[in-house]
Amino acid sequence: MNSVVVTFVRELRAYFVSPLAYAIGACFVFIHGISFAILVGYLNDAPSSVGAPMEIFFGGTIFFWLALMFVGPVLPMRLLSEERRSGGLEILMTAPVTEGQVVLGKYLASLAFYVVLWSPTLLYSLVLWAYSDAVDWGPIASAYLGVFAIGAMFLAIGVFASAVSRSQIVAAVLAFSLIFGLLAIGLLEFLVVSEISRELLGYVNLIQHMDDFARGIVDTRRLVYYLSVSVFFLILSSRTLALNKWR
Amino acid sequence: MIEARGISRSFGDFEAVRDLSFRVDDGEIVGMLGPNGAGKTTTIRMITGFLPPSAGSITIAGHNLLQDSLAARRCIGYLPESLALYPEMRVEEYLTWRARLHGLHGAAVGRAVGRALERCLIEDVRRQIIRTLSKGYRQRVGLAMAILHEPRVLILDEPTVGLDPAQIIAIRELIRDLGSQHTVLLSTHILPEVELLCDRVQILDRGRIIAEGTSESLQEQWLGNRVLRVTLKGSGAPAAEALERLPGVRSVAVDETVADRFRVDCEPRSDSRQAIFELAVERGWVLLELSEEKASLEEVFVQLTTHEDSGGPEAHEDGAEADA
Numbered sequence: 001m002n003s004v005v006v007t008f009v010r011e012l013r014a015y016f017v018s019p020l021a022y023a024i025g026a027c028f029v030f031i032h033g034i035s036f037a038i039l040v041g042y043l044n045d046a047p048s049s050v051g052a053p054m055e056i057f058f059g060g061t062i063f064f065w066l067a068l069m070f071v072g073p074v075l076p077m078r079l080l081s082e083e084r085r086s087g088g089l090e091i092l093m094t095a096p097v098t099e100g101q102v103v104l105g106k107y108l109a110s111l112a113f114y115v116v117l118w119s120p121t122l123l124y125s126l127v128l129w130a131y132s133d134a135v136d137w138g139p140i141a142s143a144y145l146g147v148f149a150i151g152a153m154f155l156a157i158g159v160f161a162s163a164v165s166r167s168q169i170v171a172a173v174l175a176f177s178l179i180f181g182l183l184a185i186g187l188l189e190f191l192v193v194s195e196i197s198r199e200l201l202g203y204v205n206l207i208q209h210m211d212d213f214a215r216g217i218v219d220t221r222r223l224v225y226y227l228s229v230s231v232f233f234l235i236l237s238s239r240t241l242a243l244n245k246w247r
Numbered sequence: 248m249i250e251a252r253g254i255s256r257s258f259g260d261f262e263a264v265r266d267l268s269f270r271v272d273d274g275e276i277v278g279m280l281g282p283n284g285a286g287k288t289t290t291i292r293m294i295t296g297f298l299p300p301s302a303g304s305i306t307i308a309g310h311n312l313l314q315d316s317l318a319a320r321r322c323i324g325y326l327p328e329s330l331a332l333y334p335e336m337r338v339e340e341y342l343t344w345r346a347r348l349h350g351l352h353g354a355a356v357g358r359a360v361g362r363a364l365e366r367c368l369i370e371d372v373r374r375q376i377i378r379t380l381s382k383g384y385r386q387r388v389g390l391a392m393a394i395l396h397e398p399r400v401l402i403l404d405e406p407t408v409g410l411d412p413a414q415i416i417a418i419r420e421l422i423r424d425l426g427s428q429h430t431v432l433l434s435t436h437i438l439p440e441v442e443l444l445c446d447r448v449q450i451l452d453r454g455r456i457i458a459e460g461t462s463e464s465l466q467e468q469w470l471g472n473r474v475l476r477v478t479l480k481g482s483g484a485p486a487a488e489a490l491e492r493l494p495g496v497r498s499v500a501v502d503e504t505v506a507d508r509f510r511v512d513c514e515p516r517s518d519s520r521q522a523i524f525e526l527a528v529e530r531g532w533v534l535l536e537l538s539e540e541k542a543s544l545e546e547v548f549v550q551l552t553t554h555e556d557s558g559g560p561e562a563h564e565d566g567a568e569a570d571a
Contacts, residue, residue, distance in 0.1 A: 002347075002350060003348060003350075006344065006347040006348050007348075009344075010333075010344050013340075014333070014335060014336075017335050018335065083331075086331035087327065087329040087330075087331040088331035088332075088333065090292070090297050090327045090329070090331070091325075091327060091330075091331060091332075091392075093296075093297055094295045094296055094297050094320060094323065094325045094327075095320065095345070095348045095349060096317045096318075096320040096321045096348075096349060096350065097317075097348060098317070
């Protein structure tokens, strides 16, 4: 456990001294700022039954998914690929730590930075709350839960991509493809005819899931799904690191 | 302290190390010598637990490296050949992180870092960002990292490669100093380094140990004869004949470059120096020089590792090592 914490702290600090992390952070806040501004503007003009502003903000716009699909691969891309490229892995893995501890520590650091990235968006809810009474905190809380859980899954995929490649770019592209595939599979729900396939695909339709989270619907089966996928990719990453030794 | 029994390692079809066995006892400084691609780095990576051997077993300070890897790794301080420190960290931060990774807590971390900084003479750069350090300083930070947790075994892969002469001397002094408290296994292809630092040498070639022993014993074993250099002023040709008749002398060669100088090839384990002196006194020749030509470890090395069949650098082996 100690090794996980030590790795976590180091990696989190590495994020805060890396210019890339600040660039990502700036982009992230910018995209969400635009999304929020457009949304509020639109809803102001046409008070309608489209839904509450934060409900649409979370998952209801292309901006949301763009930001997530961007952050998922890019935040963790450096974590393991850079160690492999530079040879730092040799120093790391000759210390008394296991591959699993290294992977977990690094993953948790990226997850923590992800949470930091989202934290400014809390302001949006506060702004709405200050200027209107149209803020329902329950759905906002469940939306953040969804953001956290889906993000955690994307980051685990990103960590895996970083473990299989020596190049950060290749890692990012691979993670992007996997995440895109995961999203696309869910979208098929609306394209297939067969009732059974539609139901099956509904279980993994992330876009639908996020809409539900934003409406305050928390389905624990979905949380279990994200958790399983995350754990699966983290174990795969750890095994990949260990396997590298044998080649 | 370190015991390797029959370890082998192949990369695909290429056997980098085959059936290697050796031991390093407590408190010894052992040098591992070998030409490029001999399997030094592969061997070292196996001993540090980074690369599992395809066959064989390794024991570090009583812990089996394969079965009880973490306990064995705790006893090892390792300075890899390609030293990849985290460039964005400060020296002190880096060492602190490393000390914690080795399980040190609280005040022990500060103490360990302070001691390592002091011993490696890098206290003046403790607040510097590693990226801004020169190669020599980085190497010393690497050494500080390796000794932080007071490991019983220090494994150093090419510790002086790429340093300037002053830095090389500083690092060597440090290693010698460390050798008084740790068991050290040192890999290098710089021969004087081995002669200077090591109690014992093992020469690797093509993944095997082809010779082992102290520097002197290797010279004796592989080179045999002693060669004396004698200059007898105004002696001329008769001197060569007279020298040749002395007991223990095998042959005498006239040195063409300096007048009246001879190379006297003696029987192994015989000392003809006194006889030469007495001869000079008897004949009234002025003895200007009488010295032993130091047969070097270098000659042993070249003799052992030169293959008639290998024309040039073995690209295949180099490639395999780099990819490992």
